Amino acid sequence: MNAQRALRSFRAPEEAATQERTWTVVRDAYRMREPIRRRRPRGRLLLVPAVAIVLAAVTLSPAGATVGRWIRHALGVPHAAPALFRLPAPGSVLVSGAGGTWTIAADGSSRRLGPWREASWSPHGLFVAVTRSDHVAAVDPHGTLHWALARPAARDPSWYVPTGYRVAYLSGRTLRVVAGDGTGDGLLATGVASVAPAWQPGSAYRLAYVTRSGVLVVRGADSKRIIWTAPLSGQARELTWSADGGRLLAVTDTRASLYDPSGRKVATVAALPGTPIRAASLSPDGTALALIRGSSNQDVVVLRFGSATPRARRVLSGAGLRQLAWSPDGHWLLVGWPAADQWVFVRVTGMPRIAAVSRIARQFSAHASAKDGFPRIEGWCCTTSGTAG
Amino acid sequence: MHRGPGAPLPLPSAADSLVASGPLPRTRRPRSRSERALIRGALAGSEADLEALFRAHWPRAYRAAFLIVHDHAAAEDIAQEAFVQAIRRLDRFDRRRRFAPWLGAIVANRAIDWLRARTARRESGQEPPETAAAADPPRGTYSEEVLTALAELGPEHRAVVVMRYVLEYTPGEIAQALDLPRGTVNSRLRRGLDALESRLEKAEPA
Numbered sequence: 001m002n003a004q005r006a007l008r009s010f011r012a013p014e015e016a017a018t019q020e021r022t023w024t025v026v027r028d029a030y031r032m033r034e035p036i037r038r039r040r041p042r043g044r045l046l047l048v049p050a051v052a053i054v055l056a057a058v059t060l061s062p063a064g065a066t067v068g069r070w071i072r073h074a075l076g077v078p079h080a081a082p083a084l085f086r087l088p089a090p091g092s093v094l095v096s097g098a099g100g101t102w103t104i105a106a107d108g109s110s111r112r113l114g115p116w117r118e119a120s121w122s123p124h125g126l127f128v129a130v131t132r133s134d135h136v137a138a139v140d141p142h143g144t145l146h147w148a149l150a151r152p153a154a155r156d157p158s159w160y161v162p163t164g165y166r167v168a169y170l171s172g173r174t175l176r177v178v179a180g181d182g183t184g185d186g187l188l189a190t191g192v193a194s195v196a197p198a199w200q201p202g203s204a205y206r207l208a209y210v211t212r213s214g215v216l217v218v219r220g221a222d223s224k225r226i227i228w229t230a231p232l233s234g235q236a237r238e239l240t241w242s243a244d245g246g247r248l249l250a251v252t253d254t255r256a257s258l259y260d261p262s263g264r265k266v267a268t269v270a271a272l273p274g275t276p277i278r279a280a281s282l283s284p285d286g287t288a289l290a291l292i293r294g295s296s297n298q299d300v301v302v303l304r305f306g307s308a309t310p311r312a313r314r315v316l317s318g319a320g321l322r323q324l325a326w327s328p329d330g331h332w333l334l335v336g337w338p339a340a341d342q343w344v345f346v347r348v349t350g351m352p353r354i355a356a357v358s359r360i361a362r363q364f365s366a367h368a369s370a371k372d373g374f375p376r377i378e379g380w381c382c383t384t385s386g387t388a389g
Numbered sequence: 390m391h392r393g394p395g396a397p398l399p400l401p402s403a404a405d406s407l408v409a410s411g412p413l414p415r416t417r418r419p420r421s422r423s424e425r426a427l428i429r430g431a432l433a434g435s436e437a438d439l440e441a442l443f444r445a446h447w448p449r450a451y452r453a454a455f456l457i458v459h460d461h462a463a464a465e466d467i468a469q470e471a472f473v474q475a476i477r478r479l480d481r482f483d484r485r486r487r488f489a490p491w492l493g494a495i496v497a498n499r500a501i502d503w504l505r506a507r508t509a510r511r512e513s514g515q516e517p518p519e520t521a522a523a524a525d526p527p528r529g530t531y532s533e534e535v536l537t538a539l540a541e542l543g544p545e546h547r548a549v550v551v552m553r554y555v556l557e558y559t560p561g562e563i564a565q566a567l568d569l570p571r572g573t574v575n576s577r578l579r580r581g582l583d584a585l586e587s588r589l590e591k592a593e594p595a
Contacts, residue, residue, distance in 0.1 A: 003582050003585035004554050006534070006589055007456075007585070008554060010452065010532055011532070012464065014461060015448055018451055019447045019451070023443055025472075026439070026472045026476060027439070030476050231463060268469070270473045
């Protein structure tokens with residue numbers, strides 16, 4: 001047998017399937033690339049209308065007004081509201097930071113839940129799992145403590161959906177799981193990366209997490225059996241299951257990948273060189289993906305998977321955009337802009353609209369500077385029968 | 390990627406729409422256009438030309454990555470990243486050169502890096518949990534023997550053999566792509582082929 005002929009006749013596994021999967025990634029990268037600048041003679045005067053259009057869009061942008069699709073090269077939205085008077089969509093926003101954990105209701109009223117550094121809504125917004133350096137706990141939306149456990153370096157709590165019977169959290173480099181009433185706390189895994197674990201909604205307590213060596217693991221929390229694993233490319237940032245548990249989104253700085261419940265990769269969005277992915281969020285119905293990408297200047301991009309040819313739509317641009325959260329109805333995105341000390345609400349369905357609120361750090365912490373006091377957006381939850389609505 | 394014995398969950402309707410991001414509707418492919426014309430078209434914004442270029446080069450790029458790393462999920466990622474990188478740099482590509490060696494060099498270097506990183510993890514005790522390729526087995530004549538024989542070679546030796554006989558580089562092109570002396574490329578080729586021949590002879594039916 002001729003070795004050269006054997007090599008030439010060799011066919012790798014799943015060549016056709018990988019080709020189709022990769023074509024969608026390559027095509028999206030091609031569509032999202034910066035167009036090649038063609039050298040055309042153009043006078044200085046030609047630049048004036050372009051600048052004027054951008055400036056007009058910015059200066060004519062009162063909070064809540066229609067401003068077109070995006071703002072570029074500006075630090076913050078001018079004429080932002082000085083305080084959060086109301087949310088543009090139903091639900092309640094949860095934030096944490098140096099000033100503790102707060103809930104903000106749809107009417108703009110806010111409530112401090114305590115000196116917690118990280119938080120996570122329970123499935124129906126009736127409780128909040130919270131952590132600080134030495135404790136993990138559950139409180140209600142009034143801030144009343146229901147249970148607490150002393151654990152070193154506790155962070156990234158996550159509540160099982162839809163029953164709330166389990167809470168997963170990180171403690172140092174370990175992943176632990178406790179029952180929703182604070183009992184039965186136990187170790188699930190060691191050598192875990194600093195990425196919040198994510199429960200598969202409706203599953204038999206299956207939990208996704210990332211190891212320190214960059215491997216995505218889906219594991220039964222009660223059985224402790226590993227269901228499947230997959231290596232991740234790049235530095236892991238975020239894990240999210242779609243609300244129906246049918247898709248797992250794994251985000252690294254270089255790509256956002258969607259997996260089905262058996263671990264098969266069904267879609268990937270690759271970051272272009274020099275435009276790392278900073279944050280990503282799957283819409284509540286799982287049909288759209290919002291990304292913040294870019295190095296010095298960032299874009300907020302929404303990809304919709306509903307059609308055969310998903311297109312990326314840029315909805316906001318600016319320097320220092322960092323966090324994302326979808327409204328429960330999937331119509332709005334809340335974008336954190338620490339560099340501008342603003343929250344920006346961007347309507348991503350129907351007519352594009354932008355509403356901005358300034359002085360966020362001051363509202364939710366004693367720190368006057370955004371650098372120290374800008375809170376982390378933990379989630380924008382469902383309406384509840386309690387105070388969350 | 391390891392799949393457990395549990396049956397996959399049924400996919401509810403909301404998730405089904407995500408599947409649409411997979412295969413695309415067929416597009417008309419340009420008929421026997423030269424590689425240069427396809428690159429020119431892709432640079433001018435023609436998605437059809439880009440698709441033709443991609444489909445012409447994907448199988449070999451993925452195959453080469455798989456033969457070097459022996460992990461189909463990693464090979465897919467490596468070849469995919471190589472294509473994305475190539476698309477980004479397409480405007481800088483010297484159109485007098487062939488596209489395949491340019492792309493292949495990116496694939497081979499990434500595959501070697503991946504293997505080195507995996508070895509480093511293993512040495513530092515950070516080996517990830519067991520992963521098992523659950524994909525269809527490779528096809529072709531003596532595919533298992535080919536894989537076994539290649540596995541006995543080091544990453545660099547393996548890459549040289551794959552670049553020569555799968556990507557069809559010349560030894561000079563391999564030397565340039567991997568930044569190796571020409572003599573080293575030739576000796577690695579010889580050693581790699583000998584190992585393969587010996588393995589395949591054993592597998593030959595009497």
